[in-house]
Amino acid sequence: MVASEPPISGQPASLAAQAFRPGETGGSQLGADWFLARPNLGVLIDALRADGRTVVGPRVVDGAITYAEIESADDLPIGVGDEQAPGHYRLVERGDRRAFDYTVGPLSPKRWTFPSPLSLNVGTRDGRDVTFERVATETPRLAFIGVRACELAALGIHDRVMLGGPYTDEDYRTRRQGALVIAVNCSTSSSTCFCTSMGTGPAARGGYDLALTELDEGFVVRIGSPAGADLLARLPVRAADGDQRASAAEAVAAVAKRIGDPVPSAGLHDRLMAQFDSPQWAKIAERCLSCANCTMVCPTCFCNTVIQQSALDGSTSTSERIWDSCFTAGFARVAGGNFRSRPRDRYRQWLTHKFATWVDQFGSFGCVGCGRCITWCPVGIDVRAELLAIAPPLTPGREPAAPRPVAAAPGWYVSGRVVSVRQETSDVTTLTVGDVDDAFLAGQPGQFAMLDLPSFPQLPISISRFGRDTVDFTIRAAGPATAALTALGPRDEVGLRGPLGTSWPIERAMGHDVVIVTGGIGLAPLRPLIDSLVAQRDQFDAIRLYYGARTPSDQLYQEELRGWGARGDIDVQLTVDRADDAWTGPVGVVTHLFDRATWDGSRSVAFVCGPERMMEATVDALEARDLAPDRIFVTLERHMQCGIGLCGHCQIGRLFVCRDGPVFALAQLGDIFGREGI
């Protein structure tokens, strides 16, 4: 069997640097860190242009930060970022001075190293004779600036595909040899990124001439090749100081941490190859448009075809090479039939090539985790989710809940460190907290933690996501303590105790339809449930999510809502109490979203979280649809303090909400639910 985790990055390091440019100068500076002040970025670009190079860098074009020819630093996307989700891309104006705070756009260096169309030859037929004349194409001397680690890996893959075998692509060689590569380490990421899983980023590990890491005041520059050293020698740089080097390293490390490991790649080759008959292929084909966008934006897809244009008299014909795609019907067609006649066949071909057979052919995955195929799929098919569904990791999901940690006892707070902060709405913030106790990572969707910021009251906050080594808390700034929590920034610490309470009984829903009804910030404790449902999507029948918010801008997790909806296998319905000008969806209470729906409640399991009034109305509506009380799960909110049923604050009837809840089956609550004054 082949290596399942082939080293993908690093290796071409030096195809560009050494094989192509065996220069002698500057070698001693390889790997050293320098600092280029922000105003001098233009000097770098001017120097490249002065060498007669065509400089290709990031530029805002038609609503996206894409690669284009640039003439000066003013052409860079200064102060502009992007928001990406499955099937979704928008520019975001930040207004700062940063030039590289975006993630990859629709084009990659492939556009220049492997162009389409490329003129090949002109064939002429004269009587019995035929002659062919190669069309000479001008290959510009290129310099790329802004190339990300995933793109360096993609270039490395193309090097192996087009130069590493017994036959080589000479046009590619010419373009590639002449190109200078200025990489940029990622200091931001998108929801679609998964370079960490593919082992390619976010830090550039080779294959560049210079690599920049952007700080507010300028750029830490690392030399990757003699040509890079030569270039740097012409720039006004000084040695980077310790703080600058540390800030640069921290920024990139934070990106790695944020992305996590969405598609564990261990054993992926074999796992995938064992799933040729998975029913999931047909399910994907229900959504897949076979439009080929994924392959067109992919920085490693290299399939191409030759088209010809003949003169009217048939005497001459001109050949051009253009990008082709395994998603087109003609791709595997021969006289008499088509080997991959169905879209499901084509999707399987593509996915198994990228993640399995590519390994057999070229010694690495054909995917670098850039996420372009996810963002630019018009219907938002997420290759990560499909891989998890088709070929789940060898140790799927989390272990069952660990024994209750001793650390749950009041007073046993341990500190976690805020890794990142995300403003969800005007008054709701999500803290991603790392360095947490292992007990947290074994927590279950629906559980909560007590948060302690010394000098503020301790607060019960539900866990809104389990990362690989982080947990999220989504908090509405409603009073001083919550305001203090939401004011925390990266690297601030906070005290944690937990995880506490009961969780959503996901296993009860397996093999059934799932209905999730929620309002406002009630979506927060449901998000890890939805994450789990998505990770094991084939264990459930229909999944329906109904979410109401006060206004469109009060919706939490908007990118994810879009992403879930775009999957096509989750019915996501949104409503608001008050619309704004841009809102075209329904207005009204959340139960109206399924008033006229035709689904069968008796096949469903419901998870409900929101204000108690909203939950009461929802429970009435669900019961009217024949959902039994033992299949409706609600969360109750009470004043929870000790979190382990020992302080009495949250007692209702025979139950402690903190210990016996906060997730309850409706049947368990009996007539407590909805009764005033309990």
Place this chain on the structure above:
Amino acid sequence: MPTVAARPRLRVGIVKMASCDGCQLTLLDLEDELLPLAERFEIVEFPEASSVRSAGPYDVLLVEGSISTPDQATEIVELRKQAKRLVTIGACANHGGIQALRNWSDHDAFRAAVYAHPEYVASLAQSVPVSELVTVDAELNGCPISPDQLRELLVSVSVGRRPQIREESVCLACKRRSVVCVMVSQGIPCLGPVTQSGCGALCPRFGRGCYGCYGPKEQANAVSLARAFAWTGRQDAEVARLFAGFTGWSGTFRSVAAAYGGPPGVIPYAVPAEPKGGPDDARD
């Protein structure tokens, strides 16, 4: 073997049914190639360009327009008998055209609303593609057709091979031209992913969504695209209107338009349903 240029010229006719004449004029758009064209082809019937008429027979007959009147229905059957190869050109001839919007409504009610003496107006209840009445040897899509594809068709006939016309989606044309996807980056509904290429991604290049005038691509999954439109906030009526455009009477687009309530403004009657089943059920 004689060179192609030495063979006898092929007799070409260009006729129209219910249409705007734009596709026929594409032949004249070949401009620089008209003279070489005349060496290979004898254009014997082209009322738009010449008063010289011929009843056939034709080596190649290009038919523009949909079948919309009883006379056209008779005429096309006669023309078929005269044509060695019959090639339909454009959205009207291939898919019924924009005039097929009337197919969604009660024909008699329309006629009565528009004409003082509807009994004088001889028209069929539905505007239909030529292929519903006679066998078609090849189709050139578009509204209007592409000069490049027309040229390729004529070359293929002249050289004696199959026309090389790609049946892929418009998206490939966008991506090869570095056009940023208007649907993903701006939320503009675009039929490009389910529409056959040939136009060079004309509308997306100018920041518009594709109108689908080349008709459904092979195995077009219009159901999934419609769902994505609905998801990005489009109301049902808008989804139906998008699919019920120039090629809206093609089977795939029609069934989606119907599923979203049909195009706005129809005078309802029962629309014949398309057979069920997605693109993945049919083998290529």
